[in-house]
Amino acid sequence: xxxxxxxxxxxxxxxxxxxxxxxxxxxxxxxxxxxxxxxxxxxxxxxxxxxxxxxxxxxxxxxxxxxxxxxxxxxxxxxxxxxxxxxxxxxxxxxxxxxxxxxxxxxxxxxxxxxxxxxxxxxxxxxxxxxxxxxxxxxxxxxxxxxxxxxxxxxxxxxxxxxx
Numbered sequence: 001x002x003x004x005x006x007x008x009x010x011x012x013x014x015x016x017x018x019x020x021x022x023x024x025x026x027x028x029x030x031x032x033x034x035x036x037x038x039x040x041x042x043x044x045x046x047x048x049x050x051x052x053x054x055x056x057x058x059x060x061x062x063x064x065x066x067x068x069x070x071x072x073x074x075x076x077x078x079x080x081x082x083x084x085x086x087x088x089x090x091x092x093x094x095x096x097x098x099x100x101x102x103x104x105x106x107x108x109x110x111x112x113x114x115x116x117x118x119x120x121x122x123x124x125x126x127x128x129x130x131x132x133x134x135x136x137x138x139x140x141x142x143x144x145x146x147x148x149x150x151x152x153x154x155x156x157x158x159x160x161x162x163x164x
Contacts, residue, residue: 003083009137013088023138024089030131031102034124038109041116052116059160060108067104067152071096079139088138100141103132103149111157 013019038060045053076098080087106128114121132146 003085006079006083006136006139006142007085010085010088010139013137020088023134027089027131027134027138030106030127030134033127034106034109037124038112041109041113045116050116055161056112056115059157060105060112063108063153063156063160064101064105066156067099067101067149071098071101074098076145079142085139087140089135089140091140097141098145099148099152100132100135100145101149102135103128103141103146104153106131107150107153108157111153111161114157115161 013023042053042057044050045056075095077095078087078091078093078097079085080091081094107125110121110124110128113124128150132141132150135141135146136143
């Protein structure tokens, strides 16, 4: 994708400070909701003495570690580094853009939730698509970063929860 495409996505949010604040808030709310939902899921499974607890803990953990190592080794640049365009969400991280770990986390948590409660996972995946869009619009990630983060989570979640 060209810089002009990403600039066109960001332009409405750059033009109005209120819209930019809403974009930042949307990123924060969705991210924090998932980082609260996952421990709640684990706690509920623990309280119910549900045998799925171990898998719901280990699959995301091991997947997260694998993605973290992979992206650190790859060290792909971020849009704001490549094009010297400021991100709309304050960030100064260099590299480690591919795959998006925020999007990966949202989708691996959604897959863990699907293993326990499919209707809730559908809502979570919808929120994950929204978060992916926010991170692209904000020039924090390229489209390939967020798509890869989602797909890797879905594949590892499918393998970890239903194949193995």
